[in-house]
Amino acid sequence: MPDPRPAPAAPTAAAPQPLCPAADLTERGRAIVFDVLLWGQPARAFALRFDGRLVGYINRCAHVPVEMDWRPGDFLDHDQRWIVCSIHGASYEPADGRCVGGPCGRARLIPVTVAELDGQACWYPSGDVRPVRSDAAASP
Numbered sequence: 001m002p003d004p005r006p007a008p009a010a011p012t013a014a015a016p017q018p019l020c021p022a023a024d025l026t027e028r029g030r031a032i033v034f035d036v037l038l039w040g041q042p043a044r045a046f047a048l049r050f051d052g053r054l055v056g057y058i059n060r061c062a063h064v065p066v067e068m069d070w071r072p073g074d075f076l077d078h079d080q081r082w083i084v085c086s087i088h089g090a091s092y093e094p095a096d097g098r099c100v101g102g103p104c105g106r107a108r109l110i111p112v113t114v115a116e117l118d119g120q121a122c123w124y125p126s127g128d129v130r131p132v133r134s135d136a137a138a139s140p
Helices: none
Strands: 017-021 032-038 041-050 053-058 099-101 113-117 120-124
Touching: 017 032, 032 120, 041 120, 053 113
Parallel strands: none
Antiparallel strands: 017 120, 032 041, 041 053, 113 120
């Protein structure tokens, strides 16, 4: 016998999570670093402007799972051409996160969807990357 209840509504797109004014992310400049949950575990992510668009990734080298920035928010090499892991020198293409040199082989950085919305840089949660709950610190 068919279920008489209406089918559940399709899930809506995840709400954008504001990061900062988009103008704060200058071309090939310092990134904004922010906290997320990756597969339910605390992680850091970053967003930066490269070739006129925002790109975002989990702050984790594909070679060894360590944070990559030289100093908080500094991910690009001296020539501002590649995202470089400060630990082992693995280099990644900013446009798509693919490894272009060093010990990362054919791996890629884990992407985080970012965009500009009404003058704000925002990120969008996914099935793998979720916001950190604001009440998580208050939980026993």
